[in-house]
Amino acid sequence: MSVKVDAVLCMSCGGCVGVCPSLALELENGIKLVPVDEDCTDCGICERFCPVGAIKVDSQKRRLRER
């Protein structure tokens, strides 16, 4: 899993949790967004959704997955 969340930017809105197809994210206590799951496919959907651009998924890895 190569998902990095920038806690300074994150608004704890939970939207990324709802779009992640792999249940790989969790909004702990409704406050803290944490990547939790090794089943993450580095698909980049969460990064695309985030209203403030707080998520970065390693694009190198992503390309590997797409192949």
Place this chain on the structure above:
Amino acid sequence: MNADYDVIVIGAGPGGCHAARIAAEQGMRVLLVEKRPEIGAPKRCGEGLSLGGMKNLGLKPDPKWAMNEIRGASVYAPNGKRISIRYENTIGYVLERKMFDKYLAVQAARAGARVLAKTAVTGLIIKDGFVRGAKLSSFGENYELSSKIVIAADGVESKAARWAGINTTNRLVDIDSGFQYEMVLELEEPDMLELYFGSKVAPRGYVWIFPKGKDTANVGVGIGGREAVPAKKYLDKFIQGHPNLKKGSIIEVNAGGIPVGDPVGKLAANGFMVVGDAAHQVNAIHGGGIHEASIAGMIAGRVAAEAVKKGNVSEKALAGYAREWREKRGKILHKIVKLRQTIEKLSDDDLNMLAENLTGEDLVEFAKGKRFLKLAKILMRRPHLMQAARILI
């Protein structure tokens, strides 16, 4: 079977609070859990609720949470052309969700439900193909409670339905990415909503100004989930271009996802129901979900009580919820999704053309899923919009 509770409700938003209250009023032993330390906060909402919607919920506007009366709206096309509609009487309110959600939770507690904040559901107990309770976590303490039915009202970040085998994952084409500032600012018409459309302002969505008082407002944007530029950038740019907004103060910052696709097809499983944002029960054209979650919650709470009393909580027994909801709301919401899909196909030029041909009343009717024929006829005048028009009819 002796369970700790008859019904466990996950999430104390409008959907969960209504479900919990109604089930408790029917004599059910209800637990309503909310993982956040404060119910209703921080809000993920523009806080608009129509008067009709409020009446459907049996609520009387209370100045503690109904902050401002709205009498109309101004809608701006990409070229700046304004369509306004103003009524003599109040047609809606801008709420204080923090107070509103808490009020609904208090009502649920007064009806007999046990409400627990800062308590998260971390998993479901599933036995013999039935959901039979929930795994909970609070202040690091983990425990399990059994129940006859679990109602998931866990909002846009919902996982519970997916644990129960119902796929509620939001596809990016069917969710809007939202960002909002609550501001103190100069407002010309504090009783009018303002909405701005256009691909530069908000691709697929719109910018809203929802006044909460004479000089405060929620100023937000929703854009299609697939956009590469984050929603915040669009809102900041919009604000920079509007002198009144540019001078304003920011007193709260909000973000969130708004499901704008079709509601999920399956709303119940054995011992389980899903309501509200978690089930994508939202008005896809304006993104309003308070009313929809509440209506679904009320139906689910009642059906849950009936099923427990009859001693049958199978998917079949709970299907009454889905049936009733589809009849009351699902059919209309499905039509409104079609409208969204049509509008999405229009260029700024097309939207400007529409603004020349539509009245404020038309827009109000569209948002209720009505007058689509008029819209389709206007679109069909332009050959390249035939296809878009066909989605509508």
